[in-house]
Amino acid sequence: MNINKRYTFVPLALMFLVAGASAAPRSKTQMKAEATKLLGSARMKAAARRSFSIDTKAIKELKVSEGYVVYGSEGNGFAVIATDDTSPAILGYSDTKFESKSTNPNFEWWLSMVNEAVVSRAKASKVALVNKMPSGYGYAESVAALCETRWGQNKPYNNLCPTATNGTRTLTGCAATSTAQVLRYHRAPEHGIGSRTIYYPANNMSGTKISADFEKSKYDWNAMLETYDSKYSVEEGDAVALIMHDLGVAVGMEYGSEADGGSGALHENVAKGLQRYYGIEDAKYIVRKDYSDNEWMRIIYEQINNKQPLVYGGFDRSMGGHSFVLDGYDAEGKVHVNWGWDGNYDGYYDINILDPQAYKFSSNQEAVINIAPDKTSSTLKGSIALEAAGTLAAQIEADKFYNYDTLTVSGNINAADLRTLRSMAGRDAEGNRTRGHLRVLDLSEARIIAGSDYYMTENGKKLTVERDASLPDKVFSNTRLEKIVFPKTGISSFGKGVWAYTSKLKEVVLTASADANFIYEDGIVYNSDKTTLIAALPFQPNGVDIKHGVINVADYAFAGCNLMPRVSLSSDVKTIGKEAFANCWSLTEFKVFSKNIPQLNGTNVFKGANVESCLLMVRAGSKMRFQNTAQWNDFANIVEFGTTIKARNQAREYGDENPRLTFTIIGDKVEGKPVLSCEATTESKCGRYTIHIEPGTITDEAVDFEDGYLVVTQAPLYVTVEDATRETGMENPVFNITYDGFKNEETADVLTTKPVASCMADATSQAGKYEIIVSGGEADNYELFYNNGWLTVTPSTAINGSRVTEGTTFNVYTLEGVCVKHNAKNLDDLASGIYVVEGKKIVK
Secondary structure, rough: OOOOOOOOOOOOOOOEOOOOOOOEOOOOHHHHHHHHHHOOHHHHHHHHOOOOOOOOOOOOOOOOEEOOEEEEEEOOOEEEOOOOOOOOEEEEEEEOOOEEEEEHHHHHHHHHHHHHHHHHHOOOOOOEEOOHHHHOOOOOOEOOOOOOOOOOOOOOOOOOOEEEEOOOOOOOOHHHHHHHOOOOOOOOOOOOOEEEEEEOOOOOOOOOOEEEOOOOOOOHHHHOOOOOOOOOOOOHHHHHHHHHHHHHHOOEOOOOOOOOOOOOHHHHHHHHHHHHHOOOOOOOOEHHHOHHHHHHHHHHHHHHHHHOOOOEEEOOOOOOOEEEEEEEEEEEEEEEOOOOOOOOEEEEEEEOOOOOOOOOOOOOOEEEOOOOOOOOOOOEEEEOOOOOOOOOOOOOOOHHHEEEEEEEEEEEHHHHHHHHHHHHOOOOOOOEOOOOOOEEEEEEEEEOOOOOOOEEEEEEEEEEOOOOOEEOOOOOOOOOOOOEEEOOOEEEEEOOOOOOOOOOOEEEEEEEEEOOEEEEOEEEEEEOOOOEEEOOOOOOOOOEEEEOOOOOEEEOOOOOOOOOOOOEEEEOOOEEEOOOOOOOOOEEEEEEEEOOOEEEEOOOOOOOOOOOOEEEEEEOHHHHHHHHOHHHHHOOOOEEEOEEEEEEEEEEEEOOOOOOOOEEEEEEEOOOOOEEEEEEOOOOOOOOEEEEEEEOOOOOEEEEEEEEEEEEEEEEEEEOOOOOOEOOOOOOOOEEEEEOOOOOOOHHHHHOOOOOEEOOOOOOOEEEEEEEEEOEEEEEEEEEEEEEEEEEEEEEEEEEHOOOOOOOOOOEOOOOOEEEEEEOOOOOOOOOEOOOOOEEEEEE
């Protein structure tokens, strides 16, 4: 088994008691004597799993190492003896055959570790130590090996494992084999929960799919043999192959053939797999470094004393992982090990010698404990009518207390009765697991009354029922209940976490009283105005869409919804309470519609949730903020989603019709069409106008709409000055200006400043062409473009004034016909210019 996970090197030891003086190597005579004494003893015969006897005269050295010597007779049991008396003489023993070249990697790991431990202790000249015995912890003096199986990793165990790239069948993996043997001991569960797909090669989604539908898999424990030799039926082989296959999928096995180094999985994932897919919620992964020596060994002995075999393992120097079963112990504290190698080398071994705190060995050790699947053998049903509250426990026969499957209780019940019901349903007042298997509880004819007694404790505080007809905080949390019928007279108050972590609860009958502070609707409990989601029924196989209007998700609201595959939070959700989504193991998608990150108002919001592979979907542009926010950043896969539909910006000239309004889509495809509008008309002045975009037929909440704008620009107005002609000596005429481009039937009156035409030519200018320049006009809604003209000055056709006949009188007129002098005799007193005298032009 290859478990590619590293830990800091951690020592493992018991509480040691000083027993002797200075250290000394053991002689061969001493070591052989210890082995002979053990192998020929009643202790050995009692520990053997078969009829055992040995010729003590035939005992010899089978393997010699610096820290130990293996003694035994060929094919008939062996003992491992420490070479130095700083370590206990007997390190391990077995009634199986010893081979000097073992192919059992788990056993070889233990040998290498004890060798290192013994040698290191001897070099340090430590005094001899004696281990604390199991009885010293208050447990049974010894517990015989619990597991009857002696399973391995090849055929038939791996019959359903994928075929390796080299054409051979991959191995089951020692983590699957060890865990399967523990479940076989319990002969439970009957089936698993949910489904999962993994791949071979590991994490290669283009590789071979390996799927398990745990709910449909039916485990025939009785068909699984203790050992598999050549004599087993197809059904018996299929039965063990199925549990091996499903456990491999559950723990995320990285499959490999013998040539590849075998298959491997992390013990951490073993615990998660048991929790998520087998409903063993108490399964726990522990690491040696987190406990004192005394605590560690107490846990091991306690598990075995409680008839709970545990999965154990460690890492060697190459960080290769090993997994096996601890399922018994002897009076000397040696632990029975089932190595998962077809029974080879199974026996009693010293694990506390591995790495006292004083040394730095590479024996990182860990365990999966509390592997106690539910057994559904109980069928006891009962109905109890209480005459007085607090008397339920007294009315149940002690030998049947934990055997009820279905119970109906009527009459007044108080906190003491609720405490009893919790214990019958699998949890005592302190939160410890009990043997109770109550699944169906009918309180339809009961009435919950307040009082000073308590129904459970939390952090040392006793929790009481403070109000009649109420369901107080966590009252049925962590139980095995699958159906609850609450009092038909109605419940007035619903606390936090009422059924939190009660993951198998599929049905409740809950009536709210007239004065209730909650609403129960479609498996969801809300507060009165539905702004807070208080609790969800744990059985949510299709996922949950949290509706608009819900602002708060309360503490423990979804805790234990371990089959819920997805959750979506509407954009209204602003706060989420502690442990709200704890133990949501099956989550594959968690979708947050709000662009503002919902505030997490407590710790462990996603404790035990599938944050490793669940897709956290957040609105476009917010991924980095989620990655930088505590607890949200526990999600390994954060992706952005959503669509922005934006009105395209447009422009047109003043007076024109609006162009066709269009939009662009950025992001995911959506169904439906938006509606666009703009208030600007042909008469709207130049400026910027909003193009409004509304959802129209689009209903997707993940769509953002962004308005655009229409810019109305100045229309072009062409200003032209007409060409003009005059003769030399004349004043410039009034220049005529024309316009082209007015909109909306407008005229030059809309100009804020009218343009002016000018020419540099004057009356003294000689004949020629002179440009007439037009400029200076201004308008709010027009941009003026100018077309200049030309003034043509021609030679004058007028007679020189000096040629006017002397002695005669005449009238003098301007070219415009205005008489400027009557009865003139000459032009002397007139200004220079052209005049009309007797119908002729005269130049002065």
